[in-house]
Amino acid sequence: xxxxxxxxxxxxxxxxxxxxxxxxxxxxxxxxxxxxxxxxxxxxxxxxxxxxxxxxxxxxxxxxxxxxxxxxxxxxxxxxxxxxxxxxxxxxxxxxxxxxxxxxxxxxxxxxxxxxxxxxxxxxxxxxxxxxxxxxxxxxxxxxxxxxxxxxxxxxxxxxxxxxxxxxxxxxxxxxxxxxxxxxxxxxxxxxxxxxxxxxxxxxxxxxxxxxxxxxxxxxxxxxxxxxxxxxxxxxxxxxxxxxxxxxxxxxxxxxxxxxxxxxxxxxxxxxxxxxxxxxxxxxxxxxxxxxxxxxxxxxxxxxxxxxxxxx
DNA sequence: AGCTCTTCCTGAAAGC
DNA sequence: TGCTTTCAGGAAGAGC
Numbered sequence: 001x002x003x004x005x006x007x008x009x010x011x012x013x014x015x016x017x018x019x020x021x022x023x024x025x026x027x028x029x030x031x032x033x034x035x036x037x038x039x040x041x042x043x044x045x046x047x048x049x050x051x052x053x054x055x056x057x058x059x060x061x062x063x064x065x066x067x068x069x070x071x072x073x074x075x076x077x078x079x080x081x082x083x084x085x086x087x088x089x090x091x092x093x094x095x096x097x098x099x100x101x102x103x104x105x106x107x108x109x110x111x112x113x114x115x116x117x118x119x120x121x122x123x124x125x126x127x128x129x130x131x132x133x134x135x136x137x138x139x140x141x142x143x144x145x146x147x148x149x150x151x152x153x154x155x156x157x158x159x160x161x162x163x164x165x166x167x168x169x170x171x172x173x174x175x176x177x178x179x180x181x182x183x184x185x186x187x188x189x190x191x192x193x194x195x196x197x198x199x200x201x202x203x204x205x206x207x208x209x210x211x212x213x214x215x216x217x218x219x220x221x222x223x224x225x226x227x228x229x230x231x232x233x234x235x236x237x238x239x240x241x242x243x244x245x246x247x248x249x250x251x252x253x254x255x256x257x258x259x260x261x262x263x264x265x266x267x268x269x270x271x272x273x274x275x276x277x278x279x280x281x282x283x284x285x286x287x288x289x290x291x292x293x294x295x296x297x298x299x300x301x302x303x304x305x306x307x308x309x310x311x312x
Numbered sequence: 313a314g315c316t317c318t319t320c321c322t323g324a325a326a327g328c
Numbered sequence: 329t330g331c332t333t334t335c336a337g338g339a340a341g342a343g344c
Contacts (some may be wrong), residue, residue: 001337032320057338100337101322116322135321137338176314185339193337282316283337 002098003057004159004190005233006244006252010104011054013247014129017106022048022124023063029118033099033133035141043142044121046088055152056189059104061094091145099137105130105247155189159226162188167223171211178214179207180281182226191226194239194261197286199225201260206292207278207285213295232257260286 002010023044031037046066053060066088096104107113109128113120119131119140131140143151157166170187171178181187182196191199200207202225205218214222238244238252241262245251259269264277264286273290 003338097338099321099339133321134323135337137321139339174313180314183338 001100001192001194001241002102002238002244003192003195004054004230005195005236005254006238006246007054007057007059007098007190008234009237009246009252010098011052011059011247014052014059014104014106017247018049018061018123018129019051020048021127022046022066023121024124025122027120027122030136031118033118033136033138033140035139039142040094040119040140043088043092044094047092050091054190055095056155056158056185057097057192058155059096059098060148061096063092063094065090093143093145093148093151095139095141095143095151096131097139099133099135099139101135102131102133102138103245105132105245105249154186156185156187157189159188159190160230162223164220164223168216168219171222172214172216172219174211176211177207177281178205178209178211178222179283179285181211183281183283188226190230193283193285194241194258195226195229195233197261198259199229201286201288201292202229204291206294207280207287209295260288262286 023046026041026044028034028037028041034040044063047063048066050062050064052062096102098104106123106127106129109122109126113128113130114132116134117130117132118136121129121131123129131138157170162170171181174181174187178200179196182191182199183193197207199222203218203222205214205222233239233252233254236252236254236257237246237250239254239258239261240251241255260275263275266275267273268275268288268291271288271290273288275286276289277284277286279285
């Protein structure tokens with residue numbers, strides 16, 4: 001399941017392979033994960049890939065306009081704003097979210113495409129950029145140049161860039177479980193189940209703790225843990241659990257460093273206690289019952305257990 | 313505001 | 329052996 005480190009690894013791979021290439025054609029298979037398949041098919045051919053970036057778990061392909069100056073001028077005089085994308089007189093951005101099982105790979109056109117290949121971008125150098133997604137939990141959409149900043153800003157803050165003050169405000173100021181907050185892409189963008197569990201273990205915080213119940217020290221430790229876990233995972237090119245491979249088809253190695261994720265019943269690397277798995281915020285959550293103590297007020301008896309939580 | 317449940321989808325694994 | 333059921337999970341939406 002691609003999260004921030006996997007997506008970052010894929011983006012770095014794609015950056016070596018794609019900028020400067022022109023998209024000649026788009027071939028579509030199943031399209032129920034594409035916001036507007038017709039627009040996707042019509043507005044991309046002819047465009048050149050300028051650059052590639054990452055917004056949380058989204059991969060953003062920045063595509064140049066492809067009209068000549070003359071025809072661009074004609075289109076502008078015609079005031080054809082509605083078909084702005086299709087007329088190709090301005091940049092657009094192709095955004096790809098890999099969901100659970102999405103893969104983007106650059107392959108020679110002669111190589112046969114794997115099953116569940118739903119979008120093929122034919123490139124001008126005899127290769128193809130292929131999107132494969134078994135479960136189709138991914139998403140693909142075109143965003144106009146005038147709307148890309150707003151799209152990005154609707155997402156949360158990059159966890160590798162967030163300041164201590166901003167982290168305390170976004171996490172410490174919320175009365176929701178820390179697990180839910182870290183998974184919420186409008187709070188921080190890019191964290192998923194693996195890296196949330198690993199970060200909480202490292203910071204010794206139970207996943208069911210509330211954001212506003214954390215001390216300043218704990219918030220600081222959590223921010224550092226998130227950074228450390230993500231940076232280490234990027235260095236090891238992500239975690240390969242089931243079918244993740246990067247843009248060149250290679251698996252990552254961070255799964256070898258997992259301390260809690262999918263290690264239920266195995267000993268904690270710090271204290272030896274057995275790792276447990278519970279459901280928090282609807283997600284399976286792995287933690288060490290000894291290093292990450294259960295929050296004080298259990299869900300059951302919330303009658304008069306609230307008065308205490310003001311202190312910190 | 314935040315929680316839980318449901319939906320989408322498929323293949324792997326468990327259960328019978 | 330072979331069929332059926334369960335489960336996993338990112339994100340959005342409904343309902344409480």
